[in-house]
Amino acid sequence: MRVTQSKSVVSQVEEILHGRIRDDTYPPGSRIPSESELSEEFGVSRATVRTVLAKLAATGLILRRQGDGTYVNSKIRETSANFGNLWDFVNLIESNGYKSSIKALSVGLRTATEQEMTALSIGPEEKMLSMARLFYADAQPVILANNAIPASYLCEEVDRIDGHLPIREILRRYCRQEIAFAITDIRSALASDEIKTIMGAGLGETVLELQLAFYSKDNLPLALGVNYFNDAILRLCLVQAWS
Amino acid sequence: MRVTQSKSVVSQVEEILHGRIRDDTYPPGSRIPSESELSEEFGVSRATVRTVLAKLAATGLILRRQGDGTYVNSKIRETSANFGNLWDFVNLIESNGYKSSIKALSVGLRTATEQEMTALSIGPEEKMLSMARLFYADAQPVILANNAIPASYLCEEVDRIDGHLPIREILRRYCRQEIAFAITDIRSALASDEIKTIMGAGLGETVLELQLAFYSKDNLPLALGVNYFNDAILRLCLVQAWS
DNA sequence: AAGTGGTCTAGACCACGAC
DNA sequence: TCGTGGTCTAGACCACTTA
Structure with missing residues (x-):
């Protein structure tokens, strides 16, 4: 997946990851790739990936555990109001x-x-x-x-x-x-x-x-x-x- | 104001700025110092200052205008629930x-x-x-x-x-x-x-x-x-x- | 020990607003 | 034009979990 310059890199990566959670590419409860893997996949810096993951975590959509990994929150439906x-x-x-x-x-x-x-x-x-x-x-x-x-x-x-x-x-x-x-x-x-x-x-x-x-x-x-x-x-x- | 290592730098700077808004060092509607001035005052990087300002902006406590500056939100009392x-x-x-x-x-x-x-x-x-x-x-x-x-x-x-x-x-x-x-x-x-x-x-x-x-x-x-x-x-x- | 997320830095470049 | 905030990078080091 390539990232263009029209929108901000952060919002593009956010949309992609949000989409993967919505369509069960990353199913509820599953572990998603690490920050370094994502930054490599999208060709962006780890800081950019972290900005996106922080946004998703703020809405409760993902849960992050230091030393362990990042998981899709199975208690929150993507569609639920936040x-x-x-x-x-x-x-x-x-x-x-x-x-x-x-x-x-x-x-x-x-x-x-x-x-x-x-x-x-x-x-x-x-x-x-x-x-x-x-x-x-x-x-x-x-x-x-x-x-x-x-x-x-x-x-x-x-x-x-x-x-x-x-x-x-x-x-x-x-x-x-x-x-x-x-x-x-x-x-x-x-x-x-x-x-x-x-x-x-x-x-x-x-x-x-x-x-x-x-x-x-x-x-x-x-x-x-x-x-x-x-x-x-x-x-x-x-x-x-x-x- | 020196910053120690006991708590995270971000939360320390956040508390200081929050305090300055609360006690009217930065009164409602006033412009607060720029990111570079704050990073110099606290001896931290601009990225750290930005993290703090983003948190305060997310609660509505400050309003940021590109090309202009950062202002204390006069419509939000510090004490009001967020x-x-x-x-x-x-x-x-x-x-x-x-x-x-x-x-x-x-x-x-x-x-x-x-x-x-x-x-x-x-x-x-x-x-x-x-x-x-x-x-x-x-x-x-x-x-x-x-x-x-x-x-x-x-x-x-x-x-x-x-x-x-x-x-x-x-x-x-x-x-x-x-x-x-x-x-x-x-x-x-x-x-x-x-x-x-x-x-x-x-x-x-x-x-x-x-x-x-x-x-x-x-x-x-x-x-x-x-x-x-x-x-x-x-x-x-x-x-x-x-x- | 290896890999994860958490924190922080230093610096580059851009977009925008006021003067 | 200058200073502001907005975006993004590359990399260092730390704390924590798991094996």
């Missing part, structure tokens, strides 16, 4: 074993709420781009996602916006902004009548409420979100790994 | 601005439940060390934590166990096992009467239920936990950062 892709709902739904789809309920401008004015440090005259979307697991609605972006960030007309895109992609395309970090509050809540109507049968008495704030590298607040999550159907699953 | 220490409840309670304390409700042996036998791949004759503990924020109980460890892992007498220690420390001291990774399911639930009785006033209708499984580097399941979390009082807050 911290990095946790709020990637499409991925989350599919890793729960369903087919995912998105329905855009509404996309449009409105005035900012009190809460938004505080969180985004904007004035009362400022408009917000507000989006409501419903994520389905097979035919069952499981996540109601409300997101809002200050309209001043928009570089394009509102009616050109594709309501099916993830928030990260919307900010990238229509605002030319990149998310650097996000802060999430996780709460439990009683399912309101409105949510029960929208989410339909298969909803328990309670839902998970995820309150999100997205920021740029310049510490600029880019967007706010409130997501209602039907945890009777979907598992919200986190993996933590320590070195 | 992924690495998320299930460190003492830390979590104190980062919410309370004084934390722990009450051990019960510590003892019992037979394994069906669920535990499946999750731990053990037989019906196997005993479990079961612990119930209550975490307080000031005088208010906020987390009810139930943990169970297969009794076969124990190296010491049950009555010598200190019920106030965190699960990681209990496994270390009394079982000589180290946690390598953990899998958590987050759910919302109605507060049962039993929980209402234990947690008392200040509890909402719903609670967060955190179901945990801890594993060793050998992929051995070490312990299971079910935690009930009063999210009316305590914020469960996650920070994610992308490179």
Whole structure:
């Protein structure tokens, strides 16, 4: 396998090894080649290989034992949610074993709420781009996602916006902004009548409420979100790994 | 500041920089010295400095901009929970601005439940060390934590166990096992009467239920936990950062 | 004793942003 | 243009596990 210059060497090697774990070239519980063997195979330095293996170990996908070797974690399915892709709902739904789809309920401008004015440090005259979307697991609605972006960030007309895109992609395309970090509050809540109507049968008495704030590298607040999550159907699953 | 050989150079530099952010030597929003300046100050290579800065950036504590510099993230309080220490409840309670304390409700042996036998791949004759503990924020109980460890892992007498220690420390001291990774399911639930009785006033209708499984580097399941979390009082807050 | 991962160095070159 | 962070290399030495 040769490595080209278009993407970074690290991310290329990462994709290859990730793929080998996914397709059982390296089966669960098995030992994968040593750092020196991998660095020789890919024609890269051992430091580069170590960077990749450290990333995979951080997600819990592999376990490393000094003096012994590196093993594929048999307790973690490749598909299971981990911290990095946790709020990637499409991925989350599919890793729960369903087919995912998105329905855009509404996309449009409105005035900012009190809460938004505080969180985004904007004035009362400022408009917000507000989006409501419903994520389905097979035919069952499981996540109601409300997101809002200050309209001043928009570089394009509102009616050109594709309501099916993830928030990260919307900010990238229509605002030319990149998310650097996000802060999430996780709460439990009683399912309101409105949510029960929208989410339909298969909803328990309670839902998970995820309150999100997205920021740029310049510490600029880019967007706010409130997501209602039907945890009777979907598992919200986190993996933590320590070195 | 000289660096000794007792701990790793990386962790020493990390502690120093972390401390400087905590005590406002590097105030929120300010630019911190460049990689070369830091490597010169500490007498370590630039690679070592980069390892430290990558760790801090992964927790969202600093923001790095190529061609510009490295800045202290003003949106993240040093004390706020991040992924690495998320299930460190003492830390979590104190980062919410309370004084934390722990009450051990019960510590003892019992037979394994069906669920535990499946999750731990053990037989019906196997005993479990079961612990119930209550975490307080000031005088208010906020987390009810139930943990169970297969009794076969124990190296010491049950009555010598200190019920106030965190699960990681209990496994270390009394079982000589180290946690390598953990899998958590987050759910919302109605507060049962039993929980209402234990947690008392200040509890909402719903609670967060955190179901945990801890594993060793050998992929051995070490312990299971079910935690009930009063999210009316305590914020469960996650920070994610992308490179 | 041999092989594994863990730590650290010194230096090269590149991409990007501010001035 | 200059200084910043981003990427990658080659190699040294150590700690640990296994045989």
